[in-house]
Amino acid sequence: xxxxxxxxxxxxxxxxxxxxxxxxxxxxxxxxxxxxxxxxxxxxxxxxxxxxxxxxxxxxxxxxxxxxxxxxxxxxxxxxxxxxxxxxxxxxxxxxxxxxxxxxxxxxxxxxxxxxxxxxxxxxxxxxxxxxxxxxxxxxxxxxxxxxxxxxxxxxxxxxxxxxxxxxxxxxxxxxxxxxxxxxxxxxxxxxxxxxxxxxxxxxxxxxxxxxxxxxxxxxxxxxxxxxxxxxxxxxxxxxxxxxxxxxxxxxxxxxxxxxxxxxxxxxxxxxxxxxxxxxxxxxxxxxxxxxxxxxxxxxxxxxxxxxxxxxxxxx
Amino acid sequence: xxxxxxxxxxxxxxxxxxxxxxxxxxxxxxxxxxxxxxxxxxxxxxxxxxxxxxxxxxxxxxxxxxxxxxxxxxxxxxxxxxxxxxxxxxxxxxxxxxxxxxxxxxxxxxxxxxxxxxxxxxxxxxxxxxxxxxxxxxxxxxxxxxxxxxxxxxxxxxxxxxxxxxxxxxxxxxxxxxxxxxxxxxxxxxxxxxxxxxxxxxxxxxxxxxxxxxxxxxxxxxxxxxxxxxxxxxxxxxxxxxxxxxxxxxxxxxxxxxxxxxxxxxxxxxxxxxxxx
Numbered sequence: 001x002x003x004x005x006x007x008x009x010x011x012x013x014x015x016x017x018x019x020x021x022x023x024x025x026x027x028x029x030x031x032x033x034x035x036x037x038x039x040x041x042x043x044x045x046x047x048x049x050x051x052x053x054x055x056x057x058x059x060x061x062x063x064x065x066x067x068x069x070x071x072x073x074x075x076x077x078x079x080x081x082x083x084x085x086x087x088x089x090x091x092x093x094x095x096x097x098x099x100x101x102x103x104x105x106x107x108x109x110x111x112x113x114x115x116x117x118x119x120x121x122x123x124x125x126x127x128x129x130x131x132x133x134x135x136x137x138x139x140x141x142x143x144x145x146x147x148x149x150x151x152x153x154x155x156x157x158x159x160x161x162x163x164x165x166x167x168x169x170x171x172x173x174x175x176x177x178x179x180x181x182x183x184x185x186x187x188x189x190x191x192x193x194x195x196x197x198x199x200x201x202x203x204x205x206x207x208x209x210x211x212x213x214x215x216x217x218x219x220x221x222x223x224x225x226x227x228x229x230x231x232x233x234x235x236x237x238x239x240x241x242x243x244x245x246x247x248x249x250x251x252x253x254x255x256x257x258x259x260x261x262x263x264x265x266x267x268x269x270x271x272x273x274x275x276x277x278x279x280x281x282x283x284x285x286x287x288x289x290x291x292x293x294x295x296x297x298x299x300x301x302x303x304x305x306x307x308x309x310x311x312x313x314x315x316x
Numbered sequence: 317x318x319x320x321x322x323x324x325x326x327x328x329x330x331x332x333x334x335x336x337x338x339x340x341x342x343x344x345x346x347x348x349x350x351x352x353x354x355x356x357x358x359x360x361x362x363x364x365x366x367x368x369x370x371x372x373x374x375x376x377x378x379x380x381x382x383x384x385x386x387x388x389x390x391x392x393x394x395x396x397x398x399x400x401x402x403x404x405x406x407x408x409x410x411x412x413x414x415x416x417x418x419x420x421x422x423x424x425x426x427x428x429x430x431x432x433x434x435x436x437x438x439x440x441x442x443x444x445x446x447x448x449x450x451x452x453x454x455x456x457x458x459x460x461x462x463x464x465x466x467x468x469x470x471x472x473x474x475x476x477x478x479x480x481x482x483x484x485x486x487x488x489x490x491x492x493x494x495x496x497x498x499x500x501x502x503x504x505x506x507x508x509x510x511x512x513x514x515x516x517x518x519x520x521x522x523x524x525x526x527x528x529x530x531x532x533x534x535x536x537x538x539x540x541x542x543x544x545x546x547x548x549x550x551x552x553x554x555x556x557x558x559x560x561x562x563x564x565x566x567x568x569x570x571x572x573x574x575x576x577x578x579x580x581x582x583x584x585x586x587x588x589x590x591x592x593x
Contacts, residue, residue, distance in 0.1 A: 024414065027413050027414055027415065028413070028414065028415035028416065029415075030409070030413060030415075031409040031410075031413035031414070031415030031417075031418075032409075032415055032416075032417060034405040034406060034408060034409035034413075035405070035406045035409050035410070035415075035417070035421050037402050037405065037406075038402040038403055038405065038406040038421075038425075038465060038469060039406070039421060039424065041402060041461055041465060042424060042425065042428050042461075042462070042465060042466065043424075045436070045458055045459060045461050045462045045465075046428050046431060046436060046462050049435075049436045049438075049439040049440050049443070050435065050436065050439070052439035052442075052443065053435060053436075053438050053439040056438070056439060056442065063442070111332055114325065114328035114329060114331075114332055115332070117325050117328075118325050118328070118329050119322070119325065119326075122325075122326070122329045124579065124580075125329075125333065126329055126332055126333070127579045127580070127583055128575055128576055128579045129332060129333045129336040129337065130332065130336055131575040131579055131582060131583070132336050132337070132340060132571075132572060132575060133336050133339075134519075134586075135519050135571040135572070135574070135575050136340065136568055136571060137522065137523050137525075137540075137541050137564075137567060137568070137571075138523055138525060138541075139525050139541040139544055139545065140343065140541075140544070140564040140567065140568060141339055143343070143544065143560055143561070143564055144339040144340070144342055144343045144564070145339060147342070147343075147346055147557055147561070148339070148342055150557075152354065152355040153346065153354050153355060153557050154357070155357050155358060155359050157357075158357050158358075183339075186335075186339060190336070191586065194583055194586055194587055195586075195587055197587070198587035198588075240430075243430045244430075246432070247432040247433065247434065249433075249434060249525070249526055250525040250526070250541075253525070253529075253545065254545060266432060266433075266434040266526075269434045269435070269437075269438060270434055270437070270526070270530065273437070273438045273441055273530075274437070274441060274529075274530050279438070279441075279442055282438045283438050283439065286432075286434060286435040286437075286438040286439075287435070289432050289434065289435055290431070290432060290435045293430065293431070293432050297427075297430060
């Protein structure tokens with residue numbers, strides 16, 4: 001909220017709530033003043049560039065030929081949406097998102113269960129181990145997996161029994177995607193499992209005991225007690241990871257550089273803008289990616305009723 | 317818990333540790349291999365050599381690696397510092413004061429943190445070229461705030477809500493001055509939360525790749541992750557696999573040390589902000 005609009009509400013509200021003292025008004029003003037720098041910086045570093053991208057997307061504009069810049073309206077969007085490259089990139093992005101998030105949810109849940117039940121002597125060691133993939137630079141993990149499957153430096157073809165020794169993992173679409181997904185899963189499952197672990201801690205112990213006394217099996221307790229009670233944590237984890245997976249870039253850049261049809265939407269935006277200097281088309285792809293991410297967020301919040309703001313306010 | 321199920325949890329725990337360490341161990345092993353050893357198809361080097369580290373620290377690849385390391389450390393520290401100071405003011409207000417627009421503050425920072433970074437890069441690339449911020453430290457610090465600031469606001473707010481602020485007044489009633497109450501009561505209470513937030517924010521900035529390769533072009537500002545990508549082809553006679561691995565190990569060490577020192581707080585910081593029941 002900007003400083004100018006923030007001063008408007010109190011005078012209007014004053015007659016309705018006469019108890020709202022000067023002190024409360026002062027507190028409100030102090031609160032907004034303390035938030036103002038952070039909010040202004042956020043709006044400047046994100047809000048302004050996004051508006052600029054929307055503006056740029058309406059022009060045919062190539063940096064190598066700036067004089068030929070001309071207004072084309074929605075022409076760039078028509079161009080992008082009618083090109084199979086866009087749909088291929090979108091397909092790759094959706095595929096990676098769905099596969100990695102699904103695997104991560106199951107794997108992350110298993111990790112969370114082990115951590116939740118591990119002896120307290122083991123827990124610090126596990127916590128340290130699980131933070132390492134999270135904290136490692138994505139580019140580093142991408143290189144680790146690339147070298148692992150690489151034909152010259154790798155060892156995977158020798159280790160995996162059902163794989164021919166000369167299989168070039170990065171030579172075809174399916175195998176490339178598998179390695180990209182593997183590296184993405186390795187790096188981000190710990191984050192999901194930590195969120196799920198804190199969700200597990202919120203499941204009331206008495207409910208578990210009661211179900212146990214009533215003779216429920218482990219699987220029944222899981223389905224009827226544990227999972228329903230940690231639905232909020234699962235949904236938040238899903239939302240965060242889906243949006244994160246949807247902007248996948250680093251892994252693809254390092255492992256395939258978009259070869260074998262593995263280009264993602266974020267990679268397409270990068271290639272158009274930074275490599276081909278097609279500012280207009282690159283901006284259009286960026287705007288479309290932003291819209292897609294916003295749609296996913298809205299879908300989660302409205303469709304699955306993930307209440308992020310409410311969950312934080314409940315903490316007060 | 318019966319002996320058998322205890323054993324199973326041990327197996328599970330061991331599996332987790334193996335899972336987490338495997339690629340890390342591989343990159344360490346790779347960094348210790350001699351060039352002739354790189355394609356031996358085995359996990360471990362046949363003989364340990366430090367020549368990859370020599371290459372990037374004092375040898376021909378040091379011109380690429382050392383400036384990148386300096387850029388990464390400097391830019392990430394500045395971006396983290398600015399973010400934590402701004403976020404601390406903001407989080408203090410959200411956690412302690414009553415004012416309209418709180419939901420907006422949290423909502424905006426959440427929205428920004430979920431934003432696809434590449435969408436900001438496109439316009440910035442153009443603007444930075446026009447105003448001369450392309451390939452400078454400031455040209456990376458500013459966009460890094462879009463990564464570090466929202467997370468800091470979110471995490472610090474969660475931490476600050478847990479602080480028993482009444483203790484500040486209690487100390488003042490007991491005769492402490494405002495400055496003393498702040499130094500002796502609030503700083504020790506808020507310190508761990510601020511430190512944890514700074515670490516997580518630093519991790520995120522340290523991890524950045526999109527801004528790094530898009531908004532820099534020389535060693536003047538190029539950070540390590542971007543420089544690693546440019547190692548490829550730096551030496552024409554051999555694959556830079558060993559050099560990349562050694563550099564990867566070096567940039568991973570500080571991260572691992574921080575995790576070892578602060579694991580409990582980092583887990584709290586990562587989950588508190590997100591899942592608050």
